[in-house]
Amino acid sequence: MEQMKKLVIDGQILQTDAWYRGMGKYLIELLKELNKRATRDSFEISIIFNKALNQDKDRFNILFAECPNIKQLHLELPVTHGRPSSPRIYKKKLEKLTAEHSGSDTYFLITALFFFDFFAEFPSNCKKLILIYDLIPFLFWRELGEFFPANFYMRRFETILEADHIFAISESTKKDLMKCLGLPEERITNINGGFSRFNGKTSRPAHLRLPNNYILFPTGNLPHKNNEAAVKGFEAYRQKYDSEAVLVVTSSFNKGSKERLSILSPNIIFTGHISDSELDWLYQHASVVLFASLHEGLGLPVLDAISYGKPIVASRVPVFEEMSLVAFYFFDPHKPQDLVKAIDDAVSRKGLSAKIKRYPAIMNKYTWNNTCLSFIDGLNHTKVNNRKRKSKKPYIALACVYPGIAGQIGRKAEVLYSSLSEDFRVDFYFDFGQFSPHDSERPTFIDYFNVNVLNISRLNRHTYKKYKCIIYLIDYSSIPSRLAQRASILPGIALINRAQTSTIDQQIFMDLAISNQLATYQTAEATCDLGNFIKEIGSLMQYKGKQ
Known part of the structure; x- marks a missing residue:
């Protein structure tokens, strides 16, 4: 009889605002697929939550309804309170938990290394797995360093090196890990991700006055999202082609950021935080969907746009080219004028039928089922990393x-x-x-x-x-x-x-x-x-x- 594997998942990220954003949604979709295989593939799966973090019962109930085969464990764990290093009690409590399953093949998965409200460390008595979304702050430190305190962010890189196996969400992220940290390819598995169509009833955002002709710009308020260049290129397109299109910008922006972008173009609508049903409506009725990032770990919104069959204008960066070299209207993210032509080609549907023919192949590759299968394969091929286990090294x-x-x-x-x-x-x-x-x-x-x-x-x-x-x-x-x-x-x-x-x-x-x-x-x-x-x-x- 095959030995039961024990997988303990650190779920603290789901107790933060990331619940509503890409990383939280990514983890939830992965959990839903793992839930289907919990008994079929001889897995016993638990997810730990921290009693010191957000105790929104609605979230726990939603997760239980979606993942009834995943046991929820609520532990009294310390939180950072400005401390970069965890107290010894943190690891001891995790080790006590994993020790309860001695004799089984036990794995511990860190799902969010770079969130600084909570600690993210491995217990020593199990196989160590980690999920890495991107290294964007490291790659764009000049632009993003102020948002990521070095004594927290840089210190946690040692946890990546300690991991027995690393899961990257794209080939681009995998290559970044190899290039920046020197990690061997065999210790990293790319598991990609999938699209997530909303299954409920869509609703038009009542608080927004939307025209019939708009370009949807799913983005965020961080420098690597390249928002200023995107807005400049959009406004140049409007002026050159006398267009009446407006740019609908998702996510929450502070007052200063809104003012700076509105100076570049007065033809912007900021949605603020919106529900999944409202976002679904925006995707369905958009003329074009725009992605202007300088770098991404994966870009789930691109996959969502593909699932809606929309023309996609995308910056020519590795992760988007990884999806397809020809399915999108590519532009150089450093050249707003290059974006003007890409938007015009997309709006005029130039070559669109040939591009959309590529969408089914992308959707077949990027599914949560495939992500889960790749995750299990990587887990099954995990080899113990001897970096911290060897004694008396020269x-x-x-x-x-x-x-x-x-x-x-x-x-x-x-x-x-x-x-x-x-x-x-x-x-x-x-x-x-x-x-x-x-x-x-x-x-x-x-x-x-x-x-x-x-x-x-x-x-x-x-x-x-x-x-x-x-x-x-x-x-x-x-x-x-x-x-x-x-x-x-x-x-x-x-x-x-x-x-x-x-x-x-x-x-x-x-x-x-x-x-x-x-x-x-x-x-x-x-x-x-x-x-x-x-x-x-x-x-x-x-x-x-x-x-």
């Missing part, structure tokens, strides 16, 4: 210019850490040069991890003896620096970014490396795959005789 040091200041070579310190930390204890030595961390484009999450972060001046002949190996990350900015000076007297392994280092500097450093028996590994470009470098570290260490 020490190595990684020396580079500070990742938040440096170009691509400095950022590779972040990428390398994921792989190196599985087999080594890693100390970091940063060369800040004439800068300080406050001058950085964004913080590095390494600053918030439980690792030693030291100034390059602390790396000397005495501390050198501690390490199995020193890895230097070198580019053009590193040659005339304390980092290069250390490499000249303390041999190790150098990863040299050939694309950002002049031929003369390369030769100078290579001559220096040869004279000091410094093993080198050159990269052809800044965005290269570091897999081969990781594989060769062992042989390079052996070459250096520091085994």
